[in-house]
Amino acid sequence: MVAVQPTPNPKISKFAPKISVVQIDPEKIGGIIGPGGKIIRRIIAETGAQVDVEDDGMVTISGTDEAGVQKAIDWVKGLTEEAEIGKEYDGEIVRIVPFGVFVNILPGKDGLVHISKLATGYLNHPEDVVKEGDKLKVKVAEVDDQGRINLVPVTPLVAPAGSSQPTGYSGGEDRRPDSGFRRRESFSDDRRGPRKTYRDRGR
Template sequence: GLIGPGGKTIKKIIADTECDVNVDDDGVVTVASLDLKRCQEAIEIVRAITLEPEVGMEFDGSITRLMSFGAFVEFAPGREGLIHISEMEWHRVDKVEDVVKPGDAVRVKLIKVDDQGRLDFSRKALLEKPEGYVEPPPRDRNQGGNRGRGNGPGGGGRRPFRRN
């Protein structure tokens, strides 16, 4: 949340904006500074952290780490979600690092929040669909290769198991 482990998040806001930021026991946040511009910066950061993201919202984020299946994007201070490899570009992406690298700034759209509160983002949803783009046919998930074991009980093609 806003305070963070050991006050880390709130201390960073105070250090970055040079504003006084307090969170009361009832959750009311006060931001004080003689510099209105800095005060507004701190308020924006607090809003971003306390925001409840909803599907369809767009964010400017930063790539934090890459995995074989996608990249994690920090869309608000200390808050991350996943851009699945299939949501990076309109064309098939073989390697995540061909599209993004840690530290890259990206604009993303929230496309799903799962039961556990994990956030799925799309970069592709904000890119223009290429002219003449044809949706690839869905891959059949049940096309496991036949391992050639016959149809008999126990898989066939093997001697029966015997205990000595």
């Protein structure tokens, strides 16, 4: 007689597949797949997870490595997430220009910290206090009608002693011109034909 186990075995093999489903806006599918599948292939290659995207926006993420599956989930969510006004992000400075710095806060989404908001006191140039690759905790101050993201540091930096101030400057807001430029990623879904599922196993 075969013994019947009264309760399920609490120990699950580490090789058992982990499966998660993320529902996204179907209009943002292209942002996950990328031109010619470039982005989804990168997700698969760097996480080891399998990512399947349906036309209704259902994204199925699976794999035997739990950490890899979770990384893929976070990646997909980041690609489809919108910046929220008032929310704080741990960002990275990706570009420095005379009027401020561009900070990456989400995959494919950069925002501008204007030089007048970057530090207490007057700055001749953002490079007086930061460099590309620096981490900067920021808060979303505004998202304009063109989708441009304006950021402010959670804790403003301190301008170095001896910064040259223009005649008549007495602190407060910097009047140097702002810029409407923001580096943006453009994604498109290059799928062809009537397929209902995008599947790429990295082979």
